Amino acid sequence: MRPDVIVRCIDVSKRFGSREVYEGLFLEVYRGEILALLGRSGSGKSVLLKLLLGLMRPDRGAILVNGTDIVQLSERQLADVRRGIGMVFQAGALFDSLTVYDNIAYGLQEHLRWPKARIRDRVREVLEAVDLRGVEDMLPGELSGGMRKRVAVARAIAPGPELLLYDEPTTGLDPATARRVVDLIRSLKQRLGVTSLVVTHDVHSVFRVAERLALIGGGRLAWSGEISEARRNPPAALLRFLGEGEDEEWNPPASSP
Numbered sequence: 688m689r690p691d692v693i694v695r696c697i698d699v700s701k702r703f704g705s706r707e708v709y710e711g712l713f714l715e716v717y718r719g720e721i722l723a724l725l726g727r728s729g730s731g732k733s734v735l736l737k738l739l740l741g742l743m744r745p746d747r748g749a750i751l752v753n754g755t756d757i758v759q760l761s762e763r764q765l766a767d768v769r770r771g772i773g774m775v776f777q778a779g780a781l782f783d784s785l786t787v788y789d790n791i792a793y794g795l796q797e798h799l800r801w802p803k804a805r806i807r808d809r810v811r812e813v814l815e816a817v818d819l820r821g822v823e824d825m826l827p828g829e830l831s832g833g834m835r836k837r838v839a840v841a842r843a844i845a846p847g848p849e850l851l852l853y854d855e856p857t858t859g860l861d862p863a864t865a866r867r868v869v870d871l872i873r874s875l876k877q878r879l880g881v882t883s884l885v886v887t888h889d890v891h892s893v894f895r896v897a898e899r900l901a902l903i904g905g906g907r908l909a910w911s912g913e914i915s916e917a918r919r920n921p922p923a924a925l926l927r928f929l930g931e932g933e934d935e936e937w938n939p940p941a942s943s944p
């Protein structure tokens with residue numbers, strides 16, 4: 688059976704000056720899956736997320752989201768596409784001067800113009816979904832790193848997106864907290880049926896969180912396949928990535944959790 692594709696990059700190239708970040712990238716994200724995109728620092732992971740959100744345009748190629756090439760869209764049309772996409776930025780990117788409640792409510796109010804009561808219910812619902820209670824009136828600075836990350840996730844899921852993009856969701860977290868974030872990503876997928884693209888250079892979280900792995904290097908897709916396949920029979924590109932790894936010593940996890 689052919690998988691249902693929600694995002695398809697076709698021959699995407701992007702350069703900054705003489706720095707060629709992508710040179711003929713082909714990538715597919717299947718509807719409903721958790722796909723981990725693994726690549727070294729500076730390989731272009733954050734750039735890819737910006738391309739998918741239409742915050743940057745490629746020099747060449749097409750980016751289909753639900754079959755529509757977003758490269759061709761106007762800013763106004765892009766705004767509609769973005770409504771279907773939730774983004775969890777690397778540093779959380781919460782507004783420090785706004786309470787947790789207002790951080791989550793902001794987009795629902797300003798962009799979606801939901802009535803107050805609906806926003807109130809939704810904020811409560813998404814905070815419960817990320818396992819946070821009683822934090823509505825707190826400021827981001829009063830929360831731990833793991834809690835901030837969960838608030839950022841709550842904000843991203845609040846409008847009910849069909850695609851969630853995570854930029855390095857476990858980076859900078861201690862192992863136990865990182866594990867909770869991974870569990871959260873998995874449980875959101877199960878409960879909301881949302882498609883998740885998790886960009887990371889952390890191999891350990893990849894094997895815990897994802898169903899499929901896409902490895903990028905040299906501006907292209909170096910390998911993609913099922914996690915079970917990567918575990919059973921690690922492709923050369925993955926072994927090379929690990930061998931050159933910044934800090935990683937890798938023992939393939941014996942089985943999934």
Ligand SMILES: Nc1ncnc2c1ncn2[C@@H]1O[C@H](COP(=O)(O)OP(=O)(O)O)[C@@H](O)[C@H]1O
Nearest residue numbers: 703706708726727728729730731732733734735
């Ligand atoms: N707006 C920009 N202008 C110029 N160069 C950029 C810009 N954004 C990213 N780059 C360059 O693109 C490359 C990939 O960056 P990035 O996607 O942030 O890497 P990472 O995989 O670590 O997320 C880096 O060399 C970075 O310096």
Ligand SMILES: [Mg+2]
Nearest residue numbers: 732733734854
């Ligand atoms: Mg990055």
